[in-house]
Amino acid sequence: MNDNATVIAYVKKQGGLHSRRIHDLSVKILSWAEDSAISLTARYISGKRNIITDGLSSRGQVLPVEWSLHPDVARAVIENWGALCLDLFARRLNAMLPVFCSSVVDPAAALEDAF
Structure with a gap:
């Protein structure tokens, strides 16, 4: 991409x-x-959606699409609704659960674009 x-x-x-x-x-x-016996597929991604590259070039910075719940809020959600199984709006670098949905193209994501 x-x-x-x-x-x-x-x-x-x-x-x-x-x-x-x-x-x-x-x-x-x-x-x-x-x-390496790897099959490649080239795919265009618009500049505004290519934020992984921007994030890699500015390590340690939060990307504009990233946010997370405060740990106390997350605990309250789990207490009310039970265990969580899908982390929405994550990247592999900040996912809190093994299964996540990324707002950017990420082969490790279970889904792309939670919306």
Whole structure:
């Protein structure tokens, strides 16, 4: 997943002619995937939804879509409704439960976009 349409096109077409640098990188990625027996699918993600990349480049910062319940509130919810089974609006880096729904594209998420 990438927010650069040119990169996506080069990976999907297994190279290209306009940018030698992107061509070489896409060939390297595809060769590595083939050697590793990994099947790749290139997918475009709009810049405004590509916040995982932004988050990785600014480690330790809370992303605009992230929030969590105060522990006391979480305990009260569990006491009233029982054990929780799905963490909504999480990422793999901040999920409180093994099964989570991510607001951004994340292969580890059980679901994408709780809404």
